[in-house]
Amino acid sequence: MRQKLVAGNWKMNLTYPEALALVGEITSLAGEAGAASAPTVVICPPFPFLHAVGQQLPPASNFHLGAQNCHQKESGAFTGEVSAKMLASVGCEYVILGHSERRQYFREDDELLGQKLKAALAAGLKPIFCVGESLDTREADETFKYIGKQLTDGLFHLSNEEFAQVVIAYEPIWAIGTGRTATSAQAQEVHAFIREQIARAYDAQAALDTTILYGGSANAQNAKELFSQPDVDGGLIGGAALKAADFTTIIQSF
Ligand code: 13P
Numbered sequence: 089m090r091q092k093l094v095a096g097n098w099k100m101n102l103t104y105p106e107a108l109a110l111v112g113e114i115t116s117l118a119g120e121a122g123a124a125s126a127p128t129v130v131i132c133p134p135f136p137f138l139h140a141v142g143q144q145l146p147p148a149s150n151f152h153l154g155a156q157n158c159h160q161k162e163s164g165a166f167t168g169e170v171s172a173k174m175l176a177s178v179g180c181e182y183v184i185l186g187h188s189e190r191r192q193y194f195r196e197d198d199e200l201l202g203q204k205l206k207a208a209l210a211a212g213l214k215p216i217f218c219v220g221e222s223l224d225t226r227e228a229d230e231t232f233k234y235i236g237k238q239l240t241d242g243l244f245h246l247s248n249e250e251f252a253q254v255v256i257a258y259e260p261i262w263a264i265g266t267g268r269t270a271t272s273a274q275a276q277e278v279h280a281f282i283r284e285q286i287a288r289a290y291d292a293q294a295a296l297d298t299t300i301l302y303g304g305s306a307n308a309q310n311a312k313e314l315f316s317q318p319d320v321d322g323g324l325i326g327g328a329a330l331k332a333a334d335f336t337t338i339i340q341s342f
Contacts, residue, residue, distance in 0.1 A: 090297050092127035092315075093255060093322040094339050095154060095216060096329030097184060097303075100134060107137040111144045113332035115151065118339050127322055129339055130154040130182045130216070135170055142179035154182030154216065157190060160203035162210075172204075172211035183208045184324070186218045186242060188261045198241040205243070209250050216255045216324065217243055218303070219282070223262035232281050239282065244289040251290060255299045256282060257324040263304025265326060272313045272320075275302045279319035308334040311341035 102110065111131060118129070132154040133141045145151040159169035175183060185204050190196045196204075201217075208215045219238040221231045235258070243254065258278050263270050270278075279300045287295035302314050303324030314320055322342075328334040 090299050090321060092342050093130065093299050093301060094127050094335075095130035095132060095182070095184070095255075095257075095301065095322075095324045096335055097156060097187070097324055097326050098131075098133045098329060099156070099189075099326060101330055102134070102137070104137055104140070107133050107141055108144065110330065110332060111141045114335055115144060115146060117332055117336040126150045127339060127342055128152060132156050132182070132184055138175070138180060139178040152181045153179050154184060155180050155213075156184050156187070158183050158185070158204060158208055158211075158213070160200065160207045162207065172208045172213050176211045176213055181214060182216055182255070183213045184216045184218065184257075186238075188218060188220055188259060188264060192261075198238075201242050202245055205246065205250075205254075209246075209253055214253050214255060216257055216301070218257045218259050218324070220259040220261050220264075220304070226260065226262065231278065235278060235282065236285055239285050240289070244285075248290055248294065251286075251294060252297065255301060257301040257303050258282060259303035259324060261304075265305070267305050269305040269307075269310050269314075270302065272310075272317050275314055275320055276317035279317065283319055306338065308337035308341075311338040315341050 128150050130152045142153040155175045158172040162173050186201045205215050219235050221234045225234045260270050283295045286298055299321045301322045301324045302320050306323040306325050307328040
């Protein structure tokens with residue numbers, strides 16, 4: 089189901105007390121955002137804080153818990169890893185997969201991401217699947233070709249039913265943590281392209297029903313303009329998700 093959605097990716101930041109303070113501030117500031125018209129908000133803290141942060145989210149509200157990664161296997165001798173089933177058991181409903189930082193620093197490729205997607209879906213989690221081009225790719229005018237391949241190889245192997253659970257995030261790598269946001273026109277152009285590719289791989293209804301987020305230096309100042317684009321359904325927010333007031337402004341930017 090297509091929805092307005094803002095996800096906060098806390099990445100590898102904060103201590104436990106800081107995480108609790110932040111979620112407390114966000115839920116009290118964004119309190120009235122529990123109204124029916126409010127967007128879905130997904131808070132994605134680091135693994136050790138998931139359960140406690142989830143406990144702070146108002147029950148049966150628009151706030152949901154998400155993780156930043158999961159392992160592809162359900163259980164077993166994989167020291168240091170966390171399965172999708174474990175995440176679901178502590179209250180997660182979403183999991184970010186295919187983030188460019190995972191692709192780059194942890195060598196996650198389409199094959200591995202395919203397995204992670206299947207594991208997440210099998211555990212009942214909704215994947216937030218990230219795609220996005222580097223600056224070199226954009227400057228070589230190969231953005232569409234690159235994103236098209238990421239979608240085809242990474243995502244479009246899913247069945248219609250599986251794909252219906254997926255949220256897509258377009259995060260141009262050159263915009264992540266750089267302060268250099270894509271213009272709303274650049275974001276819209278790629279989001280429209282992604283929707284076209286979904287229509288080709290699945291059908292027109294699937295394209296209309298898919299939630300597509302923008303991520304990359306989105307902040308309290310530019311969120312409204314980005315979210316006003318017809319194919320931008322919300323944001324995947326990094327740095328600004330760590331500041332309660334800014335994140336709340338972003339939630340209220342539709
Ligand atoms: P920034 O908002 O800090 O650029 O990070 C975006 C991001 O990577 C969210 O997943």
